[in-house]
Amino acid sequence: MQRISVIGNISRDHIRYPDGRDGHYLGGAALHIALAAARAGARAAPVAVIGDDLARLTREPDLACLDWSALRRATGSSAAFAMDYDSHGTVHCTSAAYGVSHQLTTHALGHLARHPGDFYHLCCRRPLHVPVLLSRLATAGARFSADFFLPSAHPLLAAAAPWLPTADWIFVNAAEYRLLTRTVDPATLNAVIVTDGPRPARLLHHARPVAKACPPTTTAVELTGAGDTLTGTFLARRLAGAAPQAALEAAVTAAAHHTATRPRPLPAPYRP
Structure with a gap:
C-alpha cells in the first residue's frame, strides 16, 4: 500500500466550549489524520513544520506509529489555533497564529518532488497556498484527496475548484458540501464523503449515493479531530482494498x- 503523506498543520490548540x-x-x-491512518494499518507521514515549542513531539510513545521523516522543525513557534464551539458542536469562532507553518507550502513542494509516488492528502487550510500544491499534485500525476475547514472553506473551495475533479476523494461536512456544490458541479467529482455530526455519513460517486454509515452512539468528550479521524481511517481502509461501505x-x-x-x-516543553 502507498504511504499516505498528509500535508497540513500540527498545532497547539486552545479549545473552548459553551459549558465552560x-x-x-x-x-x-x-x-x-496521519495518526488515524496509522492506527488503521497504513504507513502515514505528517508533512508539517513545527517550531521549538513542539520539539519533543516525536518522542511521544503513543505517536511512535507515525512516519516522522516528513516533519520539519524550524526556529520559532508552531502554529497555534483558538477554537470556540457553539452548543451544536460547530466551530463558530477561530483565531490563528501561524508561526513557522508559513514555511509549509515550500516544505510540502519539496517533499512531493522527492516522493511523487506517495498518496497525498491535502488539508486545505491557511496558510497553505492551496492552488500551487494542487497544481503540482496534478502535474506530478499523484493520487490525492482533500478536505476543508468550514471557517475558511468558501475562499479555499473556490481556489481549489479547477483541480477537485482530479481528486480521488473529497471530505466535507454538510455545510461545506453545500458550499462545494455551489462551486463545482458535484457530478464531476469522483467521490465525496459528507459527514453530518451524529447523523449518517454519505459517500457520493459523481453525486450519486453509493454508501451510507451511521456512527455509533457515544458520549462526546472532545469534538476536535473527529472529522480528521474519519478521514484518516477511511483513506487507510480504502487504500488497503476495503470496499467503500466497509471503509465508511x-x-x-x-x-x-x-x-x-x-x-x-x-x-513537555523542550529544554536544550
Missing part, C-alpha cells in the same frame, strides 16, 4: 470513538 470547558491541547489536521463504517466508528476520548495534552 477550556484547555490547551496538541492538535492539527495533519496529526489527527470503519471510519465513522473510529470518529465516534475519538469523540469519547480525552484530547491529547501538549508534550
